[in-house]
Amino acid sequence: MDEQTPLLKKQLYEACEEACSSDPDRLFTQEDLTALDVIPPKDIKKLLQLIQILTNERLFAPVHLHSGLAWRLRPEAEAAKYKQLTSHDQVLVYEIIDAAGAEGAWQQDIKRRLNVQDNALRKALKELEAKRLVAQFTTVENISKKMWIKANIKPSSRATGGPWYTDQFLDEAFIEALQSVVMSFIKNRGSYLSKGERSARSVSPVLPKKGVINGAASEAAIKSKKRAADAISKDDTPVAPPAKTRKTIRLPLPAGYMEYPTTEEITAGIQAAEVAKGQPLKQEHVQELIDVLVWDNRVEEIRMGNRVGYRAVRIGKQNPSLYSKPGDEDFWEPRSNGLTTAPCGKCPVFDLCEEGGPVWAGGCEYFDQWLA
């Protein structure tokens, strides 16, 4: 090793650092490294030597690709951590956990890959944990799995479950609250709130409606995010004062209406409303919420060319005047049919019911209750 080598090594590492400044996860193949113009071209031997040194110093992490070997850069601070490791097992275990990154490594997996004794593995992990290099965590996908991750990074969103999970548990209350926000947003923007004012005076049937356009449905609200925000505020009192609520009904908008809110608009609305401060919701998350509402049969998709908007289903049945309690936005008249009602539709022993059997119509207590 001549005196040139440490210098070259440093130069190569710095060149690599610079090359991957935009993309920290960039991988370097042999060609990439040659192309950095640090090593004299064709001097494969030198390159090999340098890579060997860098790898030994943990500044390069080898990665096996289908096309061959490549290296990823490891920051010096990270590399320094390897110096704290005292045993060979520790190094091996830490390498695996390090490579797994934010996804974390499953204890069983580490064991299988290293083919070590359980005791040795546990010892190594314990030592690593004591040095505050790794930490244990659980993933929402499988709570019983023992997962390990480097102590200084956070588990990936796949492992934590994204915004819907709080401490590995699905935050149902949060989801429900957000759903009702989305629902009321869609409802307000996609329907016409008739205050029933015109019914007081007998206006000619052909005169166009005089009802005050709901702030949320107006052009101004659509253009400015601010108005949209107070439109979805939970307390609906200014929009529908209780004195008049009896005649306040929602009406469908004319065909061809172009301003049914899209996912982007709903996302913006939620952000403006600041209902989910701790958890910044991205568009795809809001889309998930909307999809669920669609499957719940509360909202339907409506396409106008390339614009995919959403509007409430059965808008006429979602009357503010019929709210069970003020502010309860998610009210609607449930539908019913012959099989949802008493007595047979609700009967828990319907399958057993048979003339002459243990349960039969004549002696049926559900019928008794219903007919009484």
Next chain:
Amino acid sequence: MLVTKNAAELCALLVNEIYGQLPSRIIAALLARGRSNVRDLALYTSLNPKQVRHGLALAIQHNLVFYQTDHETAATTYEANPQASYHLVRVGKILDVINRKYGTMAKNLVNDLLMLGHVEVAELIRYHKLKHGRKKATLNGNQNHDHEHDLDLDLEDGEPDDPFNNDSHDVNGNGAGHSAADDMKPIQVDQVYDTMAQLIAAGVAETVSTTMFQSPQDLKASVEQECMKEFPNGVRGAKITAEFDGMVKSQIKAIGAERSITKRKLQESALYEPSNIKRRKLANGGISNGFAGDSGGSVLREEPNTVVRLNFDKCLVELRNQKLIEHAEDFVGDTTAQVFAALLASLCRKVYRCQHDQHTIMTEEEEETYFTGVRVTTEEVFDHLSPGIDLSTGIGTASEEDIDIRFAEKIRKYPPQIQGSNLHGTLDEGDEILGSDDEDYDRTGERPTGAYMNGHQNGSVAQNGTTNQTGTSRIEQIRQMRQHLLILAEAKQQFVRHCGQNEWTVDFGPLIQQLRYVELDTMIEDSFGRQGLRLTRILREKGKLDDKTLPAMALMRKPDVHVKMAEMEMAGFLEVQEVPRDNNRAANRTMFFWFFDEARTLKRVLDNAYKSMVRCLERLEVERYKKRNVLSVTDRRDVQGHEEEMLRGDVYTEYLEFLDIEKKLLSQVSRLDDLVSIFQDF
């Protein structure tokens, strides 16, 4: 109709409810054993052949049984007609719908038809006069009943085709007698004939021919046999087969044409001239009952021996309209539903049946309308709209730049396709998204929209007063009505299809399919909550899913999902498929795929509905038994109609209690029938 055990039980119960035990037992035996002759039936029912024949005559009278006589052996076999038996549950609804659409007299006529089964026109009218002419005259109450009784016996004794009265003389004689007897409400024979003519022309009643007593399958078979004689060398090879099929088809067409001769004649007699309709409407304020021209009635009068019966196919169409209107009301709103009603009324003048299969016999005209679909223009719809509707209500306003007329008025030339479990192309598919194709939308809406906007602005400036200078004009109203139609066309269910410039149609098949989902969803949501509904709808949309993907999509906790899925599987709404990953088939090495088997679920639900109806009727029977002391008193002829005066206080309260229970049970049956209709008959 799929005849399950429950359905068979239901048919027997319904027949029992209306026509008594004798035909009910025979029907039950026929449904259980299939096609039988009199001797076999006597064996199955433990009745003597005379009783069996008696019951069969009644059943045939009401088309509850088909019969087929073999030409060679001269042996007659009988087969149940479960559809007709089931239709009995809809009698009340049919009468209601007829009353609303064609007026009280039509309703009474249909009622008489239901009592008599098939009957000659002259006889029907005689009966009608007897029954309804004297109803108000309190004097002759008893006599009335006697007559009824006699008539029933006459009919039951068979020979329905035998003309047993000299029509004109008899009818006239009766008519004269009546007009003398009741001065309160004399029935004009002309009017009755006219109403009858109207019913036949509309298809609510149909003329009966001998072929109608055979089941459609038998009829086809006998036609085929007939045609076979033309081919002594047998039917072999493609060319001969085609020839044979063509022959059979044309023969069946001829039968269809023969059946509708009278109807055609009546339709031609200026009944459906638009001017005529308008005239009637003006005269009668919306209800098209009056039937101005007397030509229809006189046509019928010339052929008093024409045998008529109720045509349930057409009645079903009316009931379907009713249901669709209810759904439109539920999904969009009241005013829009009224517009939809007008559209359906004008559209369904040419729709004679809801469904058809390969055995359905149609005339050429029917076939044409069935397969190409019927369409109506905006004007026609408007003519059917009842004038009392305030068209300006029911739709919100939006500023004009928010409305894209190209989408609102988009024309969809082709009906949506039913694909698998999902309906595609409700709104987005069909023709490509506009792009360069400017002919794709109806421009009639454009100019009036401008005018409307002006109107709007005028209105808001001059808020009070200045009601309607531009207002009530026909053009303006039509424009408002179009808005409602457009909303119906835009709805996810696609109640209406805007199929051409100012032309509208309804794709009944896909629409009813949507309604099936709606009812199914209602049931699922009711039993398993919102989350259950969510899971099934995900599965319906995505197909089979394993239990890892599902919770993530539904945003639900895994254990919750499992509990819900297991619940729904138990109830038969979901199915699970196990795919083992290795030969051990251990549970932890097996993938579980959930899916929603739509056909099976529908069948199950349908059968559950039948069963539920059976239970209600059985319960009714039990309740009747419990109250038999009271009911035996109220059954007496002298008590009927005077219960309040004749009965002791406590007995009367008990009677009222029973009536309450009966009402509850029967209305539950009728609600269940709504479901059955949607799942099966519409």
